[in-house]
Amino acid sequence: MPASPSLPPLIVTIDGVAASGKSSVSSGVARALGVPYLSSGLLYRAATLLGLEAGADLSEAAVLEALHTHPVRLEPLAQGNRVWQGERDLTADLHSTAVDHGVSVVAVLPGVREWVNAQLREVAPPFVAEGRDMGTAVFPQAPAKFYLTASPRVRAGRRAQERPEDVDAIEAALIRRDELDRVQSAPAPDAVVIDTGPLDLAGVIGAILERVVAVDQG
Ligand SMILES: Nc1ncnc2c1ncn2[C@@H]1O[C@H](COP(=O)(O)OP(=O)(O)OP(=O)(O)O)[C@@H](O)[C@H]1O
Numbered sequence: 109m110p111a112s113p114s115l116p117p118l119i120v121t122i123d124g125v126a127a128s129g130k131s132s133v134s135s136g137v138a139r140a141l142g143v144p145y146l147s148s149g150l151l152y153r154a155a156t157l158l159g160l161e162a163g164a165d166l167s168e169a170a171v172l173e174a175l176h177t178h179p180v181r182l183e184p185l186a187q188g189n190r191v192w193q194g195e196r197d198l199t200a201d202l203h204s205t206a207v208d209h210g211v212s213v214v215a216v217l218p219g220v221r222e223w224v225n226a227q228l229r230e231v232a233p234p235f236v237a238e239g240r241d242m243g244t245a246v247f248p249q250a251p252a253k254f255y256l257t258a259s260p261r262v263r264a265g266r267r268a269q270e271r272p273e274d275v276d277a278i279e280a281a282l283i284r285r286d287e288l289d290r291v292q293s294a295p296a297p298d299a300v301v302i303d304t305g306p307l308d309l310a311g312v313i314g315a316i317l318e319r320v321v322a323v324d325q326g
């Protein structure tokens with residue numbers, strides 16, 4: 109009997125708009141599958157933090173110089189990613205208001221996108237990759253792609269439970285970030301789009317796992 113062809117190690121991509129649940133859902137899916145997940149957003153945030161700390165403008169040259177001088181690396185754990193600069197753990201500083209405001213400006217710089225994509229492509233699959241363009245630009249070959257959405261109000265309401273900020277201000281900031289990120293945030297044509305508004309976290313994770321298992325079994 110001929111040997112059955114072996115399937116390539118699985119890549120699952122989970123893209124979506126800001127605060128749609130990408131990291132919580134990716135962590136849940138990754139833990140269920142026993143694989144790591146990769147947060148591309150944390151790398152864009154780290155590039156922004158280094159650019160801000162360098163004190164210069166957030167120009168491409170300044171940000172790339174900062175990344176070159178102080179190399180950072182992603183630690184892609186299933187329970188939550190961390191970003192390191194040598195022995196310094198940057199993770200807790202990556203969701204500040206200053207980084208939130210600057211990140212979309214840094215993320216459109218082509219050299220920064222190349223830097224992030226190269227870091228992600230160095231990781232050997234299987235894994236879950238989350239962000240905006242995982243299923244389109246970075247891992248277009250992935251056999252299982254998902255795109256998460258929810259209304260700005262729903263997303264802001266969820267965020268307001270994590271942060272002591274006004275829900276209207278959070279909603280306005282999310283709408284601004286969605287607009288600035290629009291170019292790289294188009295769903296892959298072969299992605300399954302999930303409106304997470306009516307679902308709880310377990311419901312979204314369950315829907316994705318059901319589909320992933322079907323894809324993985326050929
Ligand atoms: N389906 C859901 N039901 C209820 N709460 C949810 C759901 N999905 C995500 N959340 C909550 O919404 C908040 C935002 O989720 P999360 O941080 O995972 O989103 P994200 O897309 O990774 O955000 P960002 O784009 O800012 O990195 C978290 O508090 C999370 O627990």
Ligand SMILES: Nc1ccn([C@@H]2O[C@H](COP(=O)(O)O)[C@@H](O)[C@H]2O)c(=O)n1
Pocket residue numbers: 126127130148149150152153211212213215216238239240241242285289292
């Ligand atoms: N694939 C990606 C991922 C992220 N970005 C940019 O980074 C910002 C922060 O990402 P979060 O996932 O933490 O929301 C996001 O607003 C984008 O500007 C990106 O461009 N591509």
